[in-house]
Amino acid sequence: xxxxxxxxxxxxxxxxxxxxxxxxxxxxxxxxxxxxxxxxxxxxxxxxxxxxxxxxxxxxxxxxxxxxxxxxxxxxxxxxxxxxxxxxxxxxxxxxxxxxxxxxxxxxxxxxxxxxxxxxxxxxxxxxxxxxxxxxxxxxxxxxxxxxxxxxxxxxxxxxxxxxxxxxxxxxxxxxxxxxxxxxxxxxxxxxxxxxxxxxxx
Amino acid sequence: xxxxxxxxxxxxxxxxxxxxxxxxxxxxxxxxxxxxxxxxxxxxxxxxxxxxxxxxxxxxxxxxxxxxxxxxxxxxxxxxxxxxxxxxxxxxxxxxxxxxxxxxxxxxxxxxxxxxxxxxxxxxxxxxxxxxxxxxxxxxxxxxxxxxxxxxxxxxxxxxxxxxxxxxxxxxxxxxxxxxxxxxxxxxxxxxxxxxxxxxxx
DNA sequence: CACTAATTGCAACGAACATTGCTTTAGAGA
DNA sequence: TCTCTAAAGCAATGTTCGTTGCAATTAGTG
Numbered sequence: 001x002x003x004x005x006x007x008x009x010x011x012x013x014x015x016x017x018x019x020x021x022x023x024x025x026x027x028x029x030x031x032x033x034x035x036x037x038x039x040x041x042x043x044x045x046x047x048x049x050x051x052x053x054x055x056x057x058x059x060x061x062x063x064x065x066x067x068x069x070x071x072x073x074x075x076x077x078x079x080x081x082x083x084x085x086x087x088x089x090x091x092x093x094x095x096x097x098x099x100x101x102x103x104x105x106x107x108x109x110x111x112x113x114x115x116x117x118x119x120x121x122x123x124x125x126x127x128x129x130x131x132x133x134x135x136x137x138x139x140x141x142x143x144x145x146x147x148x149x150x151x152x153x154x155x156x157x158x159x160x161x162x163x164x165x166x167x168x169x170x171x172x173x174x175x176x177x178x179x180x181x182x183x184x185x186x187x188x189x190x191x192x193x194x195x196x197x198x199x200x201x202x
Numbered sequence: 203x204x205x206x207x208x209x210x211x212x213x214x215x216x217x218x219x220x221x222x223x224x225x226x227x228x229x230x231x232x233x234x235x236x237x238x239x240x241x242x243x244x245x246x247x248x249x250x251x252x253x254x255x256x257x258x259x260x261x262x263x264x265x266x267x268x269x270x271x272x273x274x275x276x277x278x279x280x281x282x283x284x285x286x287x288x289x290x291x292x293x294x295x296x297x298x299x300x301x302x303x304x305x306x307x308x309x310x311x312x313x314x315x316x317x318x319x320x321x322x323x324x325x326x327x328x329x330x331x332x333x334x335x336x337x338x339x340x341x342x343x344x345x346x347x348x349x350x351x352x353x354x355x356x357x358x359x360x361x362x363x364x365x366x367x368x369x370x371x372x373x374x375x376x377x378x379x380x381x382x383x384x385x386x387x388x389x390x391x392x393x394x395x396x397x398x399x400x401x402x403x404x
Numbered sequence: 405c406a407c408t409a410a411t412t413g414c415a416a417c418g419a420a421c422a423t424t425g426c427t428t429t430a431g432a433g434a
Numbered sequence: 435t436c437t438c439t440a441a442a443g444c445a446a447t448g449t450t451c452g453t454t455g456c457a458a459t460t461a462g463t464g
Contacts, residue, residue: 040242118321118373118374160367163370165362167374171320171370171373172369183362183396186396187393
């Protein structure tokens with residue numbers, strides 16, 4: 001599962017045909033298996049059988065199970081259906097934003113994918129589209145708040161004290177509920193803002 | 203790798219004999235392999251060969267690779283050589299404590315074991331001895347500080363805003379250095395203390 | 405409608421892993 | 435020292451995974 005962010009989600013040469021059907025079947029099969037099996041116990045014959053596809057096809061197209069899982073994981077995380085909250089106050093924005101993220105990553109299959117990403121990577125996990133998009137959203141909220149002359153924590157602080165604890169809890173199997181997210185937001189809002197460069201604020 | 207905290211580190215029936223030699227050889231082999239191979243690519247024949255031991259012995263004693271990796275991981279994390287800092291002030295204690303932990307978990311093989319734990323678990327990772335001992339240390343520091351009439355953040359806050367970010371960075375492959383740990387401590391010290399029950403403070 | 409190229413399915417093969425019955429070794433107690 | 439027994443080694447076997455050559459199918463193109 002190496003090379004996560006390097007592979008561009010290129011369009012298949014024959015989008016409407018059998019290739020696409022096979023790909024979808026395989027994706028679905030992976031999704032179903034991820035819901036009930038540990039990632040490192042998933043094999044290509046497994047997904048092939050569940051997808052009603054010949055294992056050879058999977059081997060040829062993806063090479064090994066890591067590449068396949070990686071591709072599906074990226075696909076699962078890379079959808080930008082989420083919009084940046086704009087409630088009028090930074091605390092409101094942050095609260096809503098944290099809730100969305102918290103509910104998102106605490107869904108069962110999401111947790112699996114997260115863990116898969118972690119265990120698969122030798123090096124950096126970040127630089128995945130999902131992460132950078134989150135950072136950009138946060139930066140936007142902060143810029144807007146500061147334009148309103150609000151005092152806000154820095155990007156790094158929010159990442160460290162809201163995102164990190166959320167992900168930590170999810171990855172380590174601890175409970176994550178709305179209250180937890182809210183408490184984190186309350187904590188970070190009560191922190192003294194640290195001076196930091198505006199590099200992350202685009 | 204399920205059942206982490208359930209297995210007590212029982213004493214082998216023949217501590218001085220061949221069993222112990224085999225166990226040590228296997229443990230060492232796992233350690234070496236963990237340093238250069240992803241956990242889910244490590245097989246029993248691999249460790250057996252490197253340990254100079256018959257694979258059958260490993261199969262019989264540990265059952266499968268997950269149980270073996272789990273046992274070694276616990277052994278690696280379960281050593282209470284760390285003592286609680288006592289600098290006279292809570293901020294000093296916390297700083298030192300964070301540094302020790304930060305340096306500990308950012309060592310290469312430590313990172314591996316952490317990731318192995320994460321990917322191995324379906325349920326909770328916590329309740330491993332290493333975690334609870336950390337919590338107890340923290341609680342002790344807080345009790346001492348409050349006995350000196352210092353105002354401190356709660357146990358949960360420190361866990362969320364110091365431990366969680368540290369582990370998050372390690373697990374996700376981001377850089378962790380002393381400065382990072384220090385910044386986290388600074389942040390949490392500047393937070394408004396939240397009222398919480400004293401359940402964690404023993 | 406036919407042609408061409410890509411992709412899938414099929415089948416056979418080799419390699420690695422996992423299991424089991426039996427033998428041998430070595431530590432512990434009498 | 436001798437005996438006993440738990441654990442390790444050995445060898446044979448079954449299973450699953452991964453690879454490869456070849457035929458069949460399918461989707462674009464003229």
